[in-house]
Amino acid sequence: METFELPHELHGDGAHKVFAVHGWFADRSAYAPVVPDLDRTAFQYALVDLRGYGGARDLGGTYSTAEAAADLVALADRLGWERFSVVGHSMGGAVAQRLLAQAPHRLRRLVGVSPVPASGLALPPEQWELFADAAHKAGNRRAILDVTTGGRRPAAWLDRMVARSVEVSDPKAFRAWLDSWALEDFHDRTEGSAVPALAVTGALDPALSAALMRETWLRWYPRAELYELAAAGHYAMDETPLELVRVWEDFLRADTPV
Numbered sequence: 001m002e003t004f005e006l007p008h009e010l011h012g013d014g015a016h017k018v019f020a021v022h023g024w025f026a027d028r029s030a031y032a033p034v035v036p037d038l039d040r041t042a043f044q045y046a047l048v049d050l051r052g053y054g055g056a057r058d059l060g061g062t063y064s065t066a067e068a069a070a071d072l073v074a075l076a077d078r079l080g081w082e083r084f085s086v087v088g089h090s091m092g093g094a095v096a097q098r099l100l101a102q103a104p105h106r107l108r109r110l111v112g113v114s115p116v117p118a119s120g121l122a123l124p125p126e127q128w129e130l131f132a133d134a135a136h137k138a139g140n141r142r143a144i145l146d147v148t149t150g151g152r153r154p155a156a157w158l159d160r161m162v163a164r165s166v167e168v169s170d171p172k173a174f175r176a177w178l179d180s181w182a183l184e185d186f187h188d189r190t191e192g193s194a195v196p197a198l199a200v201t202g203a204l205d206p207a208l209s210a211a212l213m214r215e216t217w218l219r220w221y222p223r224a225e226l227y228e229l230a231a232a233g234h235y236a237m238d239e240t241p242l243e244l245v246r247v248w249e250d251f252l253r254a255d256t257p258v
Contacts, residue, residue, distance in 0.1 A: 007055025027054030052173020
């Protein structure tokens, strides 16, 4: 499998190395709301753009979680990161779990923010049509954003999120990524992993909920934890950034050498 250096930006110079992997709707700018409040002394974060997004928008590939995991391992090698943790949002959570399958010895800790399970996400036919057509229909993206945040967010925020999503993603890649994160089931390759794993969900998200994590994440991973953000939906980086950073850094810090 061909690899290249994922476009990325580094924040901090701490000993605990952490990848931050974005979801289906955004590039690495998805993490912009939390960047100012990251602990740059304890951690060093690499915010990456997956193929088809941001700085890698025009780059070809299979646009799959397996390919993305290989790209992350290759980037870790280039950065000199022998071991690292990973934070993955939504689709990025599925990518993070692919790392459990492909390079479990490299992972320190795993954080999924509204993560897609390693079993994929079954969508009824009408929802599948909504998601599949979102590659070329901005209105579909807006509807998905609205539903997954409980219908409680301002219209201007929805419009801004849609505009960013369209700007930073290649439509063909966007559509191809859906087939990977929604349809692929690789949980048999991750089940039983001893890597500590935290799932953070939003109470306003009807799809990737705490209940789903109890049926997947908490059953598969013996050292799994679950935290539900009461005031968030699917986009906790925007909705509750301070609480999100505190929760995930407390979890990562438990493995930080003194």
